Amino acid sequence: MSARTQGGGRSPPPGDIVAGDRRALAAAITLIESTLEEDREPAEALLQALLPHAGKAVRIGISGAPGVGKSTFIEAFGTRAIAAGRRLAVLAVDPSSERSGGSILGDKTRMAALARSERSFIRATPAGGALGGVARRTRDAMIACEAAGFDLVMVETVGVGQSEAAVADMVDLFMLLVQPGAGDELQGIKRGVMERADIVVVTKADGALEAAAAHAKADFEAALSLHAGAGPWTPCVIVCSSVEGTGLGEIADAVERHRAAMAGAGALEARRAAQARTWLWREVEESLMARLRADGRLAPAVEALEAEVTAQTLTPSAAARRIVTGILRADEGEGARPPPASPLPPEPETE
Ligand code: GDP
Numbered sequence: 001m002s003a004r005t006q007g008g009g010r011s012p013p014p015g016d017i018v019a020g021d022r023r024a025l026a027a028a029i030t031l032i033e034s035t036l037e038e039d040r041e042p043a044e045a046l047l048q049a050l051l052p053h054a055g056k057a058v059r060i061g062i063s064g065a066p067g068v069g070k071s072t073f074i075e076a077f078g079t080r081a082i083a084a085g086r087r088l089a090v091l092a093v094d095p096s097s098e099r100s101g102g103s104i105l106g107d108k109t110r111m112a113a114l115a116r117s118e119r120s121f122i123r124a125t126p127a128g129g130a131l132g133g134v135a136r137r138t139r140d141a142m143i144a145c146e147a148a149g150f151d152l153v154m155v156e157t158v159g160v161g162q163s164e165a166a167v168a169d170m171v172d173l174f175m176l177l178v179q180p181g182a183g184d185e186l187q188g189i190k191r192g193v194m195e196r197a198d199i200v201v202v203t204k205a206d207g208a209l210e211a212a213a214a215h216a217k218a219d220f221e222a223a224l225s226l227h228a229g230a231g232p233w234t235p236c237v238i239v240c241s242s243v244e245g246t247g248l249g250e251i252a253d254a255v256e257r258h259r260a261a262m263a264g265a266g267a268l269e270a271r272r273a274a275q276a277r278t279w280l281w282r283e284v285e286e287s288l289m290a291r292l293r294a295d296g297r298l299a300p301a302v303e304a305l306e307a308e309v310t311a312q313t314l315t316p317s318a319a320a321r322r323i324v325t326g327i328l329r330a331d332e333g334e335g336a337r338p339p340p341a342s343p344l345p346p347e348p349e350t351e
Contacts, residue, residue: 026123
């Protein structure tokens with residue numbers, strides 16, 4: 001299913017979603033993910049109606065390189081959580097889907113047991129376009145899932161591109177999956193990602209890899225200790241085998257302890273508030289850029305400014321200011337008056 005330029009269709013009644021109607025939830029997410037301009041307003045109205053019903057779930061981000069064992073882990077961990085009474089939504093962000101052409105899907109086959117369960121809901125966000133856009137829709141999809149009564153949301157992302165940071169910015173707990181390897185496990189992990197991890201999970205600790213997993217645990221513990229913060233939670237490393245089921249209970253306990261530590265210190269609310277602010281400004285940036293790209297009237301002037309900056313006859317800051325002012329002027333001009341012949345303002349006399 002490619003939703004790259006797909007429309008969302010009619011907005012489902014918020015009441016149906018809150019009542020737990022899965023078809024309504026699926027329709028809501030399709031609307032939320034729609035790239036059609038005319039779907040933005042109904043999607044925003046729907047989310048606004050759902051917002052008071054959201055926020056009660058445990059939000060977990062799962063990241064790791066392709067093949068590290070993410071889907072196998074989510075299937076095993078999720079099945080366990082469902083057995084313990086949870087309702088689980090799995091949302092997958094895949095910035096690499098352009099390459100594979102088919103998104104992280106088929107998640108339904110990757111997570112067969114979860115796909116069959118009435119207590120779980122799996123959805124992949126097809127990528128394409130700006131990463132911020134993809135993840136932004138995923139964050140909104142998470143709100144919809146919470147409103148539908150899912151009390152555990154796992155947001156999965158492939159450890160390529162900048163998707164980890166975007167996902168870490170929308171969850172309560174960020175889990176980094178790594179696998180035992182040739183002793184240089186740390187090298188493949190991008191700078192900054194490790195620092196975001198609340199729990200590092202060493203996967204595939206079974207059979208021939210069991211000893212290597214213990215080594216990896218020690219390596220990651222040493223790496224984590226380098227940037228141990230002063231917050232209410234100290235990141236930890238846990239070894240597991242999704243195939244044999246070992247370590248999953250320990251991870252579930254750590255998730256509980258993390259929750260208690262964060263909530264107790266008021267840190268959970270603070271983290272979510274800071275995240276909401278982050279998304280506000282990301283949204284502003286994204287919207288301005290989208291506006292710029294969509295307005296053909298601005299293009300020639302923008303190109304000219306870019307050429308000047310390239311030639312170093314104009315500073316980037318001055319050019320940027322004129323572009324932003326141009327966007328605002330173009331918006332003011334819309335409807336009320338005909339568009340100005342040259343929507344970009346002249347260079348200001350003083351910096
Ligand atoms: P993803 O790309 O990160 O989602 O990785 P997958 O979950 O698809 O797993 C990649 C490969 O690792 C598959 O062949 C899995 O069967 C294997 N795998 C995943 N978890 C485990 C595990 O706990 N033990 C072993 N031995 N293999 C595993």
